[in-house]
Amino acid sequence: MKKWIPTTMAAVMMASLLVACSSKTAEQPASSAAAGTSSTKPAEKTKFSISLRTLAFGHVEKSPDINQDKWVKKLEEMTNSDMNIVLVPHKEYEQKMIQMFATNDIPDVVQGSGGVNGKEMAGSVKAGVFTPLDELLKKYGPNLLKKVPKDAWDNVTYQGKIFAIPEYLSNPSRRAIFIRKDLLDKTGLGVPKTVDEYMAVLRKFKEMGVENPYMGRENFKYSDSFFGAFDVFPYLSMFEKSGDQVLPKFFDTENMTKALQTYKTMFDEGLINKEFATINATVFKNTILAGKAGMWSMNANELLQWETQLKTTVPTGDIEIIASPTGPDGKGGHYLYGPAPRAYFINKNAKNAAQIIQFFDWMMSDEAEKYFTFGIEGDTYKTVDGKIDYKAPTDTAGVDEERYRQSFLWLVQDTTYNKGTLSLTEEGKKLMNVYDTTLKNEGRDGMSFEPRLESLMKNPDISPLSDQAPPVILQHMVKMVYGKEPISDWPKVLEEWKSKGGNEVIKEATEKFNSKESGTTVSMPRK
16 A cells, blocks of 8 residues: 655655656646536646545555556546555544645645645645635636535635635535444334433343444544534534633533533443544444444445445344434534535646646546446446446445545545435435435534634644544543543533633634634534
């Protein structure tokens, strides 16, 4: 597998790359880029390097050299491009990104995941590392400008200029509760709704011998459903007005302690793995697909692929999405995603920015949609009587490969779900209906600030991420669930957060909310 490469190697590679690129025409106008879904391909081969997070995709992380992957090769053939993909390990993403900027080993295109001010971007946009794209998009990205929604562009705009090409989400309620419906049927209980009903199902799972009634994961990632029930997600987009101040939602001591007590009860009764605080993404998925979990949280669009893989070890396994547990206010759900899960920044030193824009513009074409959705005609699908005959893979490797092609490699799309394949089966249509019913009616959101608060950017220890609590807070959350600290000490945790810079965060958030100053966008809760 090709991972983040050493500095010296990168320097040699980048030097060679730039020499190769220097002989190319700097910018060429788009070909007949008619409105709609036409593709735009440069006349000369577009060479560029690009960093991509592995995102714990099995097909990516197992690949001996992703640049030789047949889907990458076909993509290059279809777009007349020559990419040099530099993979950034999922687990070390932020560390490797910060290292990249510190050593100035910056590819032509950098994939980010937190807007222009994400922690992983290390202030690079503000420092002028990337080129503004407004004029280039007008000339070379007509389909991007037409299809990508405004809120996604706003998410990658800094001081009035667009600095990245965003992937986007038309439905921000993306995460859901997955439950083994075959196991639930054996409990004799109904579909749970409240926290108490969920606990009753988990206890039945344990009685039945399910190894992990609720599958936990380190940092509460994809195992935070009960913080949603009590509306206390300790995340970046979760500020709220409280009296005359703007506070993080984890300042709601009453509901935060109830949520922590729920997890502690699960821990004490063996309803969640005793080692959940050290279970990484790979172990999390492998445990579930081995049939050793009853319930977990995951992105809804992954349902059918996870179920297909589960059936290779548990042929009778049946996964369904159910409504998330509801709390005291009768509501629940996972945190709502931002409008741009991934975005692509172009290095100001890239010699062929126009052609790179054309490469991404092609991602919006009908040709791209057909390729990423169904693959290669004669290989993964055929055309019968003018209609596509596509059979989704059923083996684990095939499912991994399809997921990689449809999600990882299709860099810019509406990533809510793949409508092309879901429309072909009744199970797929049922999943699309879940988005329009179950997920549409749940989800938690809060107030957020763009650009990110300065007081958070300068102090990582007290700064939350999009789906992870601040380190100062997280360490106490884990200790309290493990019984190493009393949950009643939560007010002391808040005082510690404030003493380490949190007071400044509250002051800045409150002032920016009240002043409505230009240059700062204060986004209010969508639900």
